[in-house]
Amino acid sequence: MLFENKEVFCMLFPESIRTLVCSDFDETYFAHDRNHAQDVKALTTYLNKERHMLFGIVSASTLDMIKGCLDEMKMEYPHFIACNSGTELYYYKDGVEIYDQAYELMMLRQGFTKMTILDVEKALAAHDIQLMVQEPFIHAPFSRNYYYRETTPQEDERRFRQIRAAAEEQRLIVNISKCNPLIGDPADCYDVDFFPASAGKDAVVRYLIGKYDIDFDETYAFGDSGNDIKMLNAVKHGYLVSNATAEAKKRHLKHADFPYNKGILSILEARSESNGY
Template sequence: MLFENKEVFCMLFPESIRTLVCSDFDETYFAHDRNNAKDVKALMDYLNKERHLLFGIVSASTLDMIKGCLDEMEMEYPHFIACNSGTELYYYKDGEEIYDLDYEKMLMQQGFTKSTILDVEKSLADRDIQLMVQELFVDAPFSRNYYYRETNREEDERRFQQIRATAEAQHLIVNISKCNPLIGDPADCYDVDFFPESAGKDAIVRYLIQKYDIDFDETYAFGDSGNDIKMLNAVKHGYLVSNATAEAKERHLKHADFPYNKGILSILERRSE
């Protein structure tokens, strides 16, 4: 797939890869209010000098949402984008968008269909567990995103256990994390995201490590919320940026000293020390 009707600037794709760096998008790679353009440029300058480093975005957002923001902020496209909670994988090389069909085939081999998630939604509704569909993601082929409105801690945890058990019975992964109002989510809700059991942000990391035969000691990941924790634990060097949510910081103890891109850059610069 080629970009049409516009000039798109992509990072130079490395000919040989020794290091993998994965970053969440909203509130990690960039500030949702777009106030960190200088830090974005500083990180990109660093990455463009690293000829053996593969860098990409791993996000719950849709591809159109990510590309729209990159274009708006006039950012270079990274080497890859894994979108819709790590269920789709695209590479960017010499102005070309390349969809990873091998990764899709791996998901398809599970016999997954979107109706599996819809059946889970109905089953939970029958038990008075109401999930609100996040409309921006309804067209995602391998995932479905919801909001759950919190009640009280004890009742919420009981329902979360039911959600996880129902998903597991259908060979689905479910990620449940507190919403971040800074990215436009409702303050009194949780994100509840379903996808095939071999997918997810952590699965993307493992897939890329295997695909490019990367030494585990040379793997990095960065995030800001609870839905990034599995990805951070799937690499050797997984960090929350300093602006991460309180919930995420309770669940993961390695934190960068700075927010957003500045936090990412501060960790990567240690590699040469």
């Protein structure tokens, strides 16, 4: 669909696609406190010169949250946005927003409905595992996001096993990661995100690699927290930016030397130099 009633600037869509670059949004692509505008501009300038690189945001945030921030910061829209934990996929080309219906069909063919997740929520509550709904995501069509308030490490791990077992029984993926207070999450909670088995941040990566027939050696991803790890492992070159959470750094050993966009740009520029671009 066309953007209405406002001027929207998009990155130049690549002429042909040889390289895939995926980035988490909050605390990776941009700083939550909005204080790295020049680094955003530097990365955008680089990407607009790279005419064979497909770049996009893969995030747990809703589309409205991401677009609202891009508009507020006067950022150019990337080539694609995969929102709601990678369950919806949109492309941006010449000011036009294009929804990927084929990606949605992958989930619908599984017979997935939102009631599947709600049934899991009820089953866990019956075992005294209370999950708090994250209200900004409540209308997401293919995912549901919760907070789990931590207790003791032993009790939490026992309950996490129950949560994972309940999700697996319903053919759902569940991602459990420590909340990041820097993006407004409560400090004493975990994110618990449910979505269909065919979706998720790593699924978006695999889908795009297949859709555009991209060589695996030319795949990159960047993140800052535990819910990015699967995405980082789904590419050849997966990096945490230097401001990543301590939990994430324990789970993934490849780190950029710089934070946010500067970390992304440093890795991509090194790639260009090594390839003689």
